[in-house]
Amino acid sequence: MKPTYYQQLTQTFQRLSRFSHLSAIAGWDMYTMMPAGGSQARSEALAELSVLQHQILTSPQTGEWLDGAQQEALNEFEQANLREMHRRYQQAVLLPADLVQAKSLAGSRCEHAWRSQRPANDWQGFAANLKEVVKFSREEADIRARAASVSRYDALLDVFEPGMTSRRLDVLFGDLKSWLPALLQRAVEKQAQRPLMAPEGPFPVEKQRALGLDTMALLGFDFNGGRLDVSAHPFCGGVPEDVRITTRYREDELFSALLGVIHETGHARYEQNLPREWAGQPIAQARSTAIHESQSLFFEMQLARSTPFLKRLRLQIIAHFGEQTAFEEGNYIAWNQRVKPGLIRIDADEVSYPAHIVLRYEIERALNDGDIEVDDIPALWDEKMQAWLGLSTHGNYRDGCMQDIHWTDGGFGYFPTYTLGAMYAAQLFQSARRALPRLEEDIARGDLHALFDWLRQNIWQHGSRFTTTQLIENATGEDLNAHWFRQHLEARYL
Amino acid sequence: MKPTYYQQLTQTFQRLSRFSHLSAIAGWDMYTMMPAGGSQARSEALAELSVLQHQILTSPQTGEWLDGAQQEALNEFEQANLREMHRRYQQAVLLPADLVQAKSLAGSRCEHAWRSQRPANDWQGFAANLKEVVKFSREEADIRARAASVSRYDALLDVFEPGMTSRRLDVLFGDLKSWLPALLQRAVEKQAQRPLMAPEGPFPVEKQRALGLDTMALLGFDFNGGRLDVSAHPFCGGVPEDVRITTRYREDELFSALLGVIHETGHARYEQNLPREWAGQPIAQARSTAIHESQSLFFEMQLARSTPFLKRLRLQIIAHFGEQTAFEEGNYIAWNQRVKPGLIRIDADEVSYPAHIVLRYEIERALNDGDIEVDDIPALWDEKMQAWLGLSTHGNYRDGCMQDIHWTDGGFGYFPTYTLGAMYAAQLFQSARRALPRLEEDIARGDLHALFDWLRQNIWQHGSRFTTTQLIENATGEDLNAHWFRQHLEARYL
Numbered sequence: 001m002k003p004t005y006y007q008q009l010t011q012t013f014q015r016l017s018r019f020s021h022l023s024a025i026a027g028w029d030m031y032t033m034m035p036a037g038g039s040q041a042r043s044e045a046l047a048e049l050s051v052l053q054h055q056i057l058t059s060p061q062t063g064e065w066l067d068g069a070q071q072e073a074l075n076e077f078e079q080a081n082l083r084e085m086h087r088r089y090q091q092a093v094l095l096p097a098d099l100v101q102a103k104s105l106a107g108s109r110c111e112h113a114w115r116s117q118r119p120a121n122d123w124q125g126f127a128a129n130l131k132e133v134v135k136f137s138r139e140e141a142d143i144r145a146r147a148a149s150v151s152r153y154d155a156l157l158d159v160f161e162p163g164m165t166s167r168r169l170d171v172l173f174g175d176l177k178s179w180l181p182a183l184l185q186r187a188v189e190k191q192a193q194r195p196l197m198a199p200e201g202p203f204p205v206e207k208q209r210a211l212g213l214d215t216m217a218l219l220g221f222d223f224n225g226g227r228l229d230v231s232a233h234p235f236c237g238g239v240p241e242d243v244r245i246t247t248r249y250r251e252d253e254l255f256s257a258l259l260g261v262i263h264e265t266g267h268a269r270y271e272q273n274l275p276r277e278w279a280g281q282p283i284a285q286a287r288s289t290a291i292h293e294s295q296s297l298f299f300e301m302q303l304a305r306s307t308p309f310l311k312r313l314r315l316q317i318i319a320h321f322g323e324q325t326a327f328e329e330g331n332y333i334a335w336n337q338r339v340k341p342g343l344i345r346i347d348a349d350e351v352s353y354p355a356h357i358v359l360r361y362e363i364e365r366a367l368n369d370g371d372i373e374v375d376d377i378p379a380l381w382d383e384k385m386q387a388w389l390g391l392s393t394h395g396n397y398r399d400g401c402m403q404d405i406h407w408t409d410g411g412f413g414y415f416p417t418y419t420l421g422a423m424y425a426a427q428l429f430q431s432a433r434r435a436l437p438r439l440e441e442d443i444a445r446g447d448l449h450a451l452f453d454w455l456r457q458n459i460w461q462h463g464s465r466f467t468t469t470q471l472i473e474n475a476t477g478e479d480l481n482a483h484w485f486r487q488h489l490e491a492r493y494l
Numbered sequence: 495m496k497p498t499y500y501q502q503l504t505q506t507f508q509r510l511s512r513f514s515h516l517s518a519i520a521g522w523d524m525y526t527m528m529p530a531g532g533s534q535a536r537s538e539a540l541a542e543l544s545v546l547q548h549q550i551l552t553s554p555q556t557g558e559w560l561d562g563a564q565q566e567a568l569n570e571f572e573q574a575n576l577r578e579m580h581r582r583y584q585q586a587v588l589l590p591a592d593l594v595q596a597k598s599l600a601g602s603r604c605e606h607a608w609r610s611q612r613p614a615n616d617w618q619g620f621a622a623n624l625k626e627v628v629k630f631s632r633e634e635a636d637i638r639a640r641a642a643s644v645s646r647y648d649a650l651l652d653v654f655e656p657g658m659t660s661r662r663l664d665v666l667f668g669d670l671k672s673w674l675p676a677l678l679q680r681a682v683e684k685q686a687q688r689p690l691m692a693p694e695g696p697f698p699v700e701k702q703r704a705l706g707l708d709t710m711a712l713l714g715f716d717f718n719g720g721r722l723d724v725s726a727h728p729f730c731g732g733v734p735e736d737v738r739i740t741t742r743y744r745e746d747e748l749f750s751a752l753l754g755v756i757h758e759t760g761h762a763r764y765e766q767n768l769p770r771e772w773a774g775q776p777i778a779q780a781r782s783t784a785i786h787e788s789q790s791l792f793f794e795m796q797l798a799r800s801t802p803f804l805k806r807l808r809l810q811i812i813a814h815f816g817e818q819t820a821f822e823e824g825n826y827i828a829w830n831q832r833v834k835p836g837l838i839r840i841d842a843d844e845v846s847y848p849a850h851i852v853l854r855y856e857i858e859r860a861l862n863d864g865d866i867e868v869d870d871i872p873a874l875w876d877e878k879m880q881a882w883l884g885l886s887t888h889g890n891y892r893d894g895c896m897q898d899i900h901w902t903d904g905g906f907g908y909f910p911t912y913t914l915g916a917m918y919a920a921q922l923f924q925s926a927r928r929a930l931p932r933l934e935e936d937i938a939r940g941d942l943h944a945l946f947d948w949l950r951q952n953i954w955q956h957g958s959r960f961t962t963t964q965l966i967e968n969a970t971g972e973d974l975n976a977h978w979f980r981q982h983l984e985a986r987y988l
Contacts, residue, residue, distance in 0.1 A: 015542055018538055021539035022516045022517075025519070026519050026520065033527075035720060037720075037736060038719060038732075038735050041735040041736065042515070042735075042736070044512055044515075223529060224529050226531075238532075239532070241531055241532050241536075242529060242532030242536070279535070
């Protein structure tokens with residue numbers, strides 16, 4: 001019997017998924033295992049595979065099958081899978097191959113130079129490369145925008161967060177802007193009344209690793225299908241069957257690696273619990289960047305920095321590192337819930353974090369829509385940091401607009417997903433709390449089964465079956481609502 | 495300008511090489527890093543890539559380009575590259591895809607079951623699967639043999655060792671058989687006069703690893719282009735730009751891991767010093783399986799077990815593990831040069847090792863040529879082990895014909911390359927000694943530059959530019975001659 005169009009598509013996407021598997025593992029290896037000398041050959045190998053995947057995905061045959069499958073009788077799951085296939089095809093087929101290559105090269109060049117330009121605070125050198133990146137990003141945005149009849153920036157945003165628009169972000173982030181600065185100030189003032197003791201190291205790497213592994217076990221990480229390793233920039237990689245998370249250790253500091261491991265474990269459990277029965281199909285993949293981030297922030301911010309969990313975690317910390325004055329319960333909890341605005345996004349607490357995101361969002365949107373140019377970035381950055389956090393980045397590019405890797409390779413449209421993730425996380429945790437009346441006691445006991453079952457039922461098992469709005473409405477009874485994030489911050493910090 | 499046929503071929507083989515890069519790294523990961531749960535998805539991903547590589551290599555276009563390039567004006571290097579391209583194409587294009595797949599599946603099944611059948615000594619269960627493997631191996635051999643007008647076994651042999659024939663092996667191994675048993679017996683008798691003290695553990699893994707890394711550094715391993723890790727079965731993998739060697743540690747034993755690391759470092763240095771200017775082309779790859787093995791055995795047997803090197807190595811061992819009675823120089827050297835015939839090939843010393851190989855060669859040749867059947871193997875094995883080493887494997891399949899992984903996935907034709915490698919190594923070392931009059935003093939001082947330069951000049955830098963015979967004649971003034979292996983064994987053991 002002749003296979004249906006839909007069947008031919010599932011075979012093609014299965015095949016693409018297998019190539020993605022190799023790309024994911026070789027990519028993980030590049031950041032965790034590969035010696036420097038392997039870099040060029042690895043980049044070439046990954047680029048070759050990427051070209052192949054693009055060819056397969058955008059082949060005229062794929063287009064014909066997609067058209068044909070629209071006419072076939074498909075059940076709900078198949079329709080959802082087809083929708084995701086179509087989305088990927090559209091995203092890929094729009095761009096001419098030479099633009100993809102030029103953008104990728106400009107990004108690699110910019111990123112490579114940035115590694116030494118950032119420590120050297122060399123804005124001029126960086127800006128020259130970034131202009132190239134922005135040029136190609138605008139070209140890409142332009143093509144996508146015309147096809148979708150949206151603004152340039154909205155077209156880029158949609159790549160990471162299907163369905164999200166800057167109009168909607170303006171409402172969500174505008175709401176934030178109306179109450180967050182005051183909340184931040186009140187939290188800082190309140191905390192200033194309590195002087196804190198810093199934990200005292202050294203905290204040997206091997207012990208931190210053992211504590212991290214114990215904590216991953218407590219959080220249900222499946223070690224038969226994943227690993228914990230070290231990389232300069234922590235990430236969650238690999239494939240759903242074999243999820244690779246990383247952290248980095250400082251011997252003088254305990255909590256950054258530990259909370260980092262918890263964050264990545266949130267990403268990992270989502271991946272490990274994606275629907276296996278559709279493995280290899282687009283429907284089996286995580287819903288979106290923001291939903292992925294909502295899981296890591298659910299683990300790190302909603303769960304792990306909550307007072308009951310911190311109490312439970314304290315027992316493990318003391319088991320690995322012994323008692324010390326700073327681990328006295330009150331001090332230890334306050335230490336892990338402290339609010340301290342600073343210049344660096346990745347070091348930010350959850351109250352000041354949105355400031356870092358909203359300022360980036362406003363700049364990258366204006367930049368891609370053509371309202372500003374690269375040369376305008378530092379002054380805007382400084383102005384917005386002053387307004388939000390009262391901090392100056394004048395002349396300090398290194399800790400200002402050169403601090404992140406995202407823009408160097410043209411990843412415009414990504415930043416908003418961090419704060420969207422924080423909002424989704426708060427909304428989801430609030431719903432879980434409603435559904436699980438004994439949640440706080442369970443957490444204090446270290447019994448997280450009911451909570452994880454709730455996440456599995458409501459988020460993980462669905463992959464990309466629903467749109468983000470459907471998913472979040474099914475899980476919480478409403479679409480994204482920043483109110484729950486505000487309520488969470490007020491409850492924890494005021 | 496239209497690219498020449500040859501240029502189109504180099505682009506195609508460059509592309510294939512990039513896919514091989516990903517396959518090599520994902521394969522390395524599978525044996526060193528991957529958790530068990532990732533196994534099925536990884537196998538599927540690697541198989542998908544392998545199908546792709548086969549399709550590209552055997553496409554009609556590749557065939558046309560190969561024909562066309564024969565008519566083009568090529569220099570000596572290009573001609574050699576074309577010869578190697580043609581060889582790979584021929585080897586791949588001969589086999590129907592369904593046979594490749596059926597053989598691969600039968601091999602996977604046999605190997606998977608073997609992992610539990612071997613410890614259970616379950617010959618009946620193993621034989622049932624092995625018969626399937628042999629069936630497909632004979633089919634493959636048949637197709638290859640008809641195309642090359644050679645015997646079935648010779649066709650398989652040629653895959654691993656281009657140009658080698660069973661007629662030639664019969665001469666080389668026949669020679670061995672005429673003098674090795676007596677030499678072995680004399681060596682054992684001589685050594686029996688000196689009682690040896692075994693080194694006393696425990697030897698902590700971390701210290702063994704540090705000693706291994708120091709020894710790799712002494713042997714010139716480039717850590718900017720490679721790593722040392724742990725796997726159940728040691729191997730040298732990765733790519734020339736990023737060579738991954740592995741070992742395994744036992745805390746009660748010191749020298750097996752250390753000499754294993756030295757062995758793999760020999761493979762690694764060959765890979766690391768293959769001609770980079772032709773990277774990605776067949777001419778840039780190692781000459782053959784036996785020549786590869788000659789480099790590992792050059793390092794392990796010719797160099798590292800020589801008295802001057804052992805003396806030098808002793809200093810490092812004591813630096814890491816302190817003094818102990820068994821490390822007294824005389825005892826330590828005798829311990830590392832001891833001859834002790836046993837049932838297990840991978841534990842064998844270099845004097846009894848050829849016995850393990852010749853018996854396997856005789857059996858696998860008869861099996862593939864159709865002179866015996868799978869059910870005949872155990873009795874033949876026992877008979878030959880009795881004749882060579884005076885040891886019985888009656889009813890002991892686990893330590894007899896079920897001990898190796900090679901036959902389980904149909905790797906017939908591989909075993910002879912171990913002993914060919916030992917012979918090449920002895921012949922090469924003898925030539926290096928002639929060329930470098932101060933070699934022994936240099937080795938004792940730990941100055942190995944001249945020796946490695948000699949290997950680089952004579953073997954490593956040539957990749958597959960020459961045939962094996964040309965390569966070895968250029969390096970040593972004659973084709974493979976078992977005499978040098980005999981002389982080496984007599985000098986060291988009698």
